[in-house]
Amino acid sequence: MRYFIVDDDMASRRMLERVITEGGLGMVIGEAESGVKALTTVLSLQPDMVLIDLLMPELDGIETMEQLKSRGYQGQFIMISQVVNKEMVGEAYEKGVEFFIHKPINRVEVQSILQKTTENFRLQASLMAIRESLAHIGPVVQAPKQRSVKEIVLTILNDMGIIGEVGSDDIVMMIEILMSQKGRGAQLPPLKELYEAVAHKIGNVDITKESKAIEQRIRRTILMAVNNLASLGAVDYTTAEFEYYAPRYFDFQEIRSRMKQIEEDHQEPIKVKINSKKFIQVLYLEVEDKLMRL
Incomplete structure (x- = not known):
């Protein structure tokens, strides 16, 4: 992985560089002390990942990120911040x-x-390589029966023990919508747009209210998957489902915290952070990969 660091604090830049290089996580190919100074260099070097401070003079992290994306930067961003402002954090995730x-x-x-982002990056690179290799292959004789998107999604949800949850149908429809958008690439549109698209597909509903209901159903379903996998891991962390799904679809630290609570037999479950975007994106990539292999 090739990293670029944007932070007005030199000590933070040095610390991040040491963690990356000494930990064998990749190489730092450049740095800047402000968003303004970062623009030209980042666009020229096109690093895989930009680590960027949220609060900086002239251009803050979100503004810098928007300018880079509007000028053609295709990499990913990790935000650095000591601010715990929900609105700013939410805006950053949306961007x-x-x-x-x-x-x-x-x-x-x-x-x-950085290990998690590297894993996601490699997964997307692997899928891109598959797409490119398939582009050079001639017409393929189709098997008599192809698995549908719905069948593949339900198989995966079944492995996580959530096939019967209220949000499972919403998740199936969301992946079907994403799979129908050819040429979109691996990046998801904003989740709000996906919730609205599913609401339209349901039909005869108040789109705004149904979108919010869909969001909550999906979050509850993903939370149930966390609980199910944590329960599996607490009993036997070598279980195939746990080993495969826990690190790919979730923040593993959240899974581990839930496992610890289960092992200690706490009655009241702790709050678990749900990253719906990551779950949906990884699910989409896996379904796409499985369809390519058919």
Whole structure:
């Protein structure tokens, strides 16, 4: 992985660079002390990942990110911030931030987050390589029976133990909608648009109200998947479903926290952070991959 660091604090830049290089997570190909100074260099170098401070003079992290994307930068962003403002964090996620690194910088947290983003990056690169290789292959004789998108999604949801949950139908429809948008690539549109698209597909409903209901149903379903996988892991972390789905679809630290609680037999479940965007994106990529292999 090739990283670029944008932060007005030199100590933070040095710390991040050491964590990346000493941890074997990749290489830092450049840095800048402000968003303004970062624009030209990032667009020229096209790093895989930009680690960018939220609060900076002239251009803040979100504004810098918007300008880079509007000028053609195709990589990903991780936001660095000591601000715990829900509105700003929410805006950053909506603009395309994958993860947050909190200040003061913690080596373990940085390593954990960068390992997750590296895994996602490699998954997308692998799927891109598959697409490119298939583009050079002639017409393929189709098997007598192709599995549908719905069948593949339900198989995956069944593995996580959530096929009967209230949001499972919403998830199926969402993936069907994404699969119908050819040429869209691996990046998801904003989740709000997807919720509205599913609401339209349901039909004869108040789109705004139904979109919010869909969001809550999907979040509850994903939370149930966390609980199911954590329960599997607490009993036997070598279980195939746990080993495959827990690190790919979820923040593994959240799974581990829930496992610990189960192991200690707490009655009241802790709050678990749900990353619906990551869950849907990984599910979409996996379904696309399985369809390519048919």
